[in-house]
Amino acid sequence: MTVIENVIGRVAVLKGGKYSVEVDVITSSGFGRFAAPIDENPSLYIAEAHRAVSEVDEIIGPELIGFDASEQELIDSYLWEIDGTEDFSHIGANTALAVSIAVAKAAASVKRMPLYSYIGGTFTTELPVPILEIANGEDFDYYVMVRDLMEITDVVDAATKVLENAEGSTVEALSKATEKAGDELGLEVALGLVQKRPMETEEVLSIVEDNNIAYIKPIGDEELFLELIAGTHEVFVDGEHLFREKDILDRRYYNALSIKPINLGTLTDLYNLVNDAKSERITPILAEALYESSDEALAHLAVGLRCPAMVLRKDSIAKLNELIRIAEDLGERGRIITFEG
Template sequence: MTIIENVVGRVTILRGGKYSIEVDVITSSGFGRFAAPVDENPSLYIVEAHRAVSEVDEIIGPELIGFDAQEQELIDSYLWEIDGTDNLSHIGANTALAVSVAVAKAAANVKKMPLYSYIGGTFTTELPVPLIGFASDEAFEYYVMVRDLMEITDVVDAMVKIEEHAEKTSVEELSKASEAASDELGLDIAIGIVQKRPLELEEVLRTVEDNNIAYIKPLGGEELFLELIASTHGVFVDGEYLFKEKDIIDRRYYNALSIKPINFGTLTDLYNLVNDAKSERITPILAEAKFESADEALPHMAVGLKCPAIMLYKDSLVKINELIRIAEDLGERGRIITFEG
């Protein structure tokens, strides 16, 4: 049975020593657990984590007992109703996400289905291209991407080779190392860059044009995004900054959007945003938050929501290995989604 019998919250510790909330959803014959990640500016410290646990144990949990865990959209909308604000500022996006994903996991567990198949349905066969973050300097965070990916492990091999060839961490050195790795492995390897501080428009354009870059997450105004879209071909321009700062979701400004589940609340909210991006012909990229638990759900969400790419950090071994397991589970049915800028 998928009727919810109990909902339990607890404090959990994430990567980097940050605190968050973990939620168990228990049905008569199923169980789901999820620990909410925390983004770049963590606000969910130990006091807030304990407050979130109290919200789950005293308010949210009792309200959800008796709901059918298969009614994901209904439960997610009810979480918004319990919160009573237009941005989940009362119960918190962390708490809403923890409850929502735990509900989906419980329902999938009852049905003895992998989470990706429960979310995406019978015809879920597409695997996302992984972008793996492996280095950073004062200006950028660096990711590795394999354009002609055949196996999930190709991107891990590419990262290792780039690290072997690079003598220092700089965009020029890592670009050269990616080209050397391409020759050595026979793969089309490129790097991705995430801006950490504002740069002059000309410097950003020159950096992309002069190096082996396939992905950039810029930091700036509309003019920067318009110039990048107009001046590049086959490069993913990630519009997360414009979306977060100005609520712009428009193909004229960017062709990709990294989506961190923690920023949007429930699984239903995540599903809707992914579809909104696709309707604008923008590539949705499910992205790991800065501080995460060793939970395997993110790759399942990326596959279930049919996101063409997923962004992970190199120390996220649980998630990388789970993506490999999903590929193995799909077998000949599985195929990597075409990921074109």
Template sequence: MTIIENIVGRVAVLRGGRYSVEVDVITTSGFGRFAAPVDDNPQLYIAEAHRAVSEVDEIIGPELIGFDASEQELIDSYLWEIDGTEDFSHIGANTALAVSVAVAKAAASVKKMPLYSYIGGTFTTELPVPLLEVMQGEDFDYYVLVRDIMEITDVVDAAVNLLEVVEKPSLEELSRASEKVGSELGLEVTLGIVQKKPLPIEEVLSTVEDHNVSYIKPMGDEDLFLELIAGTHGVFVDGEYLFQRKGILDRRYYNALSIKPINLGTLTDLYNLVSDVKSERITPILAEARYESADEALPHIALGLRCPAIILGKDSVAKLNELNRIAEDLGERGRLITFEG
């Protein structure tokens, strides 16, 4: 049975020594657990995490006991009602996400289904391609992407080989090395770059055009995005900067959008945004937050929502291993699609 009998919160430690809330959802015959990540608040002290635990134990938990965990949309909408604000500023987006994902995990466990299949259904077979962080530089953070990927481990092999020949985060060196590594592995190995500070439009354009770059997350105004879309071919231009700051969701400005679940609140909110992104013919890419636990749900959510790619940090071993397990679970049904901009 999927009727919720108890909800328990506790403090969870994230990478980087940050704190968040972990939630257990117990049904009559199922169990779900999720530790929420934290993105842009490096000063989340343990007192804040304890406050979130109190919200779960004293307010949210008692309200949700007796609900059916399979009624995801109903529970997620009730979390908004409990919060009473427009942005989860009362109970916190991380608390809402922890409860929401734990509820889905509990319902999936009752049905003895993997989380990705519970979220996405029978025909969920297209594995998200990993963009794996390799280095951090002054102007950009650098990721490795295998465009003609055959196995999840192809990305790991490419990243390891890249780091063996490049010691410092230089775009020129990484570009040359990625082409060399790709030739040695028989794969199309390319770079992803995330802009960290404003740069002249011409410099950003030349950076993409003159190097082995297939993905960029720019930082700038609309003109930069328009120039990148017009001046590049086969490159993913990620519009997170415009979307977060100006609410722009428009294919004319960008063709990809990285989405961090922590910025949305609940699984239902995440599903709705991914659907809106797809309706604009923009590629949704699920992304880790800055501070994550070792929880393995993110690959399941990306696959269940049919996001073609997933952005992972260089220390995201648990999520990479889980993605590999999912590929094994799907067997011949599983497909890794060529990731083209």
């Protein structure tokens, strides 16, 4: 049975020593658990985490008992109704996300289905390309991407080779290291950049054009994004900054969008944004928040929602291993999504 019998909240510890809320959703024959991550400027210290647990135990949980866990959209819309604001400022987006994904996990467990298959359906066979963090600098965080990925582990081998070959932590040094790694492994290895401070448009363009860059998440105004789209070829220009700051979802400005579930609130909201991006011919990329638990759900969300890529931090072993397990589970049916700019 998928009828919810109990909802339990508790304090969870995330990477970096931050606190969040973990939620259990229990049915007579199913169980789901999820600890919500926290993004930039986390406010959920221990006192706030306990407040979130109280919200789950005293308000949200009693309201959801008797709901059918398979009615995901209905439950998610009810979470918005319980909150009563336009941005989950009452119960918190992290609390809503913890409940929402725990509900989906519980419904999937009743059906004895992996979460990715429950979300995506019978014909879910596509695996995302991992974009893996390798280093952090003053101007950029650096990532490795393998365009012609054959196995999930190829990106791990590529990241290891890049770090072995790198003669410093600059764009130029890491770019050369990706080319050497590609030659040694017989793969198309490239560099990804996440901009950390505003820079002149010409400087950003020059960096992308003069180096082996396949992915960049810039910070700047619309002009920068337009110049990058016009002046680069087969480079993924990630529009998260424009989307977050100005609510712009437009292929003219960028061709990829990293999406952090914690910034949305529920699984239904995540599903809708992924589909909105696809309708604009923008590549949706599932991304980790700054502070995460070891929960493996992000890999299932990326596969179930057919996101062509997922951005992982260098210590995201649990999520990377889960992606490998999903690939094994799919077997010959599984294929890695072609990730083209």
